[in-house]
Amino acid sequence: MSRPSTIRLERTTPRTARITFANPPANLVIPESAVTLLKIVKELENDPDIQVVVFSSDLPDFFVNHYDGAAAADLPQPEHEGDNPVWTDMVLRLTKAPFISIAAIRGRTRGAGNELALACDLRYASREKAFFGQPEVGIGIVPGGGGGERLPRFVGRDRALEAILTSADYDADLAERWGWVTRTLPDAELDVFIDATVARLASFDRQALATAKAQVNRATLPPDAHLVAAFGEFAGTLTQPGFAARAAGLGALVAEKGIDVEYELGEYIGRVNENL
Numbered sequence: 527m528s529r530p531s532t533i534r535l536e537r538t539t540p541r542t543a544r545i546t547f548a549n550p551p552a553n554l555v556i557p558e559s560a561v562t563l564l565k566i567v568k569e570l571e572n573d574p575d576i577q578v579v580v581f582s583s584d585l586p587d588f589f590v591n592h593y594d595g596a597a598a599a600d601l602p603q604p605e606h607e608g609d610n611p612v613w614t615d616m617v618l619r620l621t622k623a624p625f626i627s628i629a630a631i632r633g634r635t636r637g638a639g640n641e642l643a644l645a646c647d648l649r650y651a652s653r654e655k656a657f658f659g660q661p662e663v664g665i666g667i668v669p670g671g672g673g674g675e676r677l678p679r680f681v682g683r684d685r686a687l688e689a690i691l692t693s694a695d696y697d698a699d700l701a702e703r704w705g706w707v708t709r710t711l712p713d714a715e716l717d718v719f720i721d722a723t724v725a726r727l728a729s730f731d732r733q734a735l736a737t738a739k740a741q742v743n744r745a746t747l748p749p750d751a752h753l754v755a756a757f758g759e760f761a762g763t764l765t766q767p768g769f770a771a772r773a774a775g776l777g778a779l780v781a782e783k784g785i786d787v788e789y790e791l792g793e794y795i796g797r798v799n800e801n802l
């Protein structure tokens with residue numbers, strides 16, 4: 527029996543859609559997630575009616591988490607020679623798509639999941655339940671999906687360096703203060719606020735929305751080539767001994783502590799490195 531997709535697309539109205547991530551217990555990104563997301567983004571960017579797309583999660587404690595290290599050897603390959611890497615292609619297309627993308631963030635949002643959120647146009651987060659991080663350096667690799675290119679544009683060079691180099695977890699209040707997210711709201715108000723924003727944007731002229739987004743993109747986006755280069759650097763670090771040793775140590779902690787490691791990943795990454 528085939529495994530169900532980690533991604534679910536729902537057309538909520540003729541002008542709006544919702545993409546929901548579900549890969550229990552911790553919403554890790556796997557190869558199927560990347561391939562399916564790229565397919566959906568391509569489909570929606572060519573839809574003449576779609577104006578607003580919301581990204582959400584079925585798991586209240588995890589939005590979209592980091593890439594599953596156990597699947598590192600199975601990174602999805604581009605369909606055609608010369609194409610951008612699959613995850614890179616997806617986030618580049620999402621940021622430039624002629625629709626407005628909104629991340630509805632509850633729970634842990636790390637690594638590839640944080641890079642997906644950064645690729646969205648608007649990021650609204652639960653004040654009580656959202657946490658953010660780029661944990662790659664702590665396990666001997668580097669961000670490969672736009673974290674190193676996009677995060678400094680939102681929070682500044684020094685704050686981005688702190689977040690990426692320390693691999694720590696950041697709560698929603700600090701993320702909002704730094705500009706990592708568009709705004710935070712009390713958890714009980716998050717869905718109502720996002721629904722109202724979606725309805726408002728869906729009532730506007732589609733071309734005006736898309737053109738205004740393109741104007742802001744011209745002033746703010748990193749060059750595509752920088753994200754392509756970053757993926758190559760990320761893939762290269764997967765073969766380094768520093769990653770192998772830390773992955774083994776983290777795997778041992780997961781075997782001992784279970785899902786608690788994913789809840790407090792920033793803390794456990796520090797413990798792994800103390801033992802090397």
